[in-house]
Amino acid sequence: MSRPTNQPIQCLALAALLGLFPAAAFAGVKVGDAFPALDAAGLSGGELPATSGKIVLVDFCASWCAPCKASFPAYAKLYADYAPKGLIIVAVSVDQDQAAYQAFVKKLKPPFVTLRDAKQQLVNEVNVPTMPTCYLLGTDGRVRFVHEGYHGEESEQEIRKEIDTLLTEKTNPS
Amino acid sequence: MTSSAIRLFWALLLAALGFSSLSGCTNPNLVRVKPWQRGTLADVTMNPDRDPLAIADAEHVYFSRESATGGRGVGGSGCGCN
Numbered sequence: 001m002s003r004p005t006n007q008p009i010q011c012l013a014l015a016a017l018l019g020l021f022p023a024a025a026f027a028g029v030k031v032g033d034a035f036p037a038l039d040a041a042g043l044s045g046g047e048l049p050a051t052s053g054k055i056v057l058v059d060f061c062a063s064w065c066a067p068c069k070a071s072f073p074a075y076a077k078l079y080a081d082y083a084p085k086g087l088i089i090v091a092v093s094v095d096q097d098q099a100a101y102q103a104f105v106k107k108l109k110p111p112f113v114t115l116r117d118a119k120q121q122l123v124n125e126v127n128v129p130t131m132p133t134c135y136l137l138g139t140d141g142r143v144r145f146v147h148e149g150y151h152g153e154e155s156e157q158e159i160r161k162e163i164d165t166l167l168t169e170k171t172n173p174s
Numbered sequence: 175m176t177s178s179a180i181r182l183f184w185a186l187l188l189a190a191l192g193f194s195s196l197s198g199c200t201n202p203n204l205v206r207v208k209p210w211q212r213g214t215l216a217d218v219t220m221n222p223d224r225d226p227l228a229i230a231d232a233e234h235v236y237f238s239r240e241s242a243t244g245g246r247g248v249g250g251s252g253c254g255c256n
Contacts, residue, residue, distance in 0.1 A: 065216065094210040131210060
């Protein structure tokens with residue numbers, strides 16, 4: 001009596017692994033990774049605040065991105081509520097058109113720092129999966145949470161909970 | 175040809191097929207527009223429906239020529255039963 005074999009399944013698994021491996025090789029910055037240094041990213045358009053030991057929300061946005069515009073009032077509220085507790089928000093515009101970037105900032109008047117990644121150096125390094133994407137960094141500079149896209153109230157509530165988590169960790173380090 | 179050689183042949187064939195079919199989608203040499211490079215694509219001039227007057231004009235020409243309307247995101251099948 002011959003022993004049953006699962007060789008076809010093994011072959012299919014091998015084929016899938018071989019085929020899908022390159023996709024994993026091009027993943028960008030993810031949860032747990034150290035976020036690239038903002039001060040070395042060649043950002044222009046303003047003064048970068050001191051982020052060392054702070055909870056930082058880095059948002060990649062653009063003037064041509066409608067959800068980015070929708071997210072700014074929510075980030076302004078977050079900033080108003082959490083800046084006194086130590087949150088720093090840095091919006092990084094990937095606009096290559098300086099006039100479009102300036103018009104965007106002038107119209108939305110964000111209370112938080114907005115900088116421009118004119119050469120798209122940082123965004124390339126981070127390899128954001130979609131526009132907008134925001135990265136919530138812990139006090140150690142590592143990515144703790146990533147939000148792809150902006151989904152209105154739902155996104156805002158999630159980010160609030162995550163900031164609360166980080167603030168609790170900051171005040172009660174284990 | 176022994177049975178183990180046949181199994182090896184099929185395994186290699188399947189692996190090669192899997193690699194060639196799936197890796198095509200992930201080939202880094204393909205030109206890809208990254209999410210942050212879509213400024214030009216998102217420009218208003220890339221929207222074919224940006225001018226209401228031009229749309230109305232095109233619709234009128236289409237209706238006059240085809241005796242049919244609809245089919246541009248509105249109800250109706252363009253069957254002439256308008």
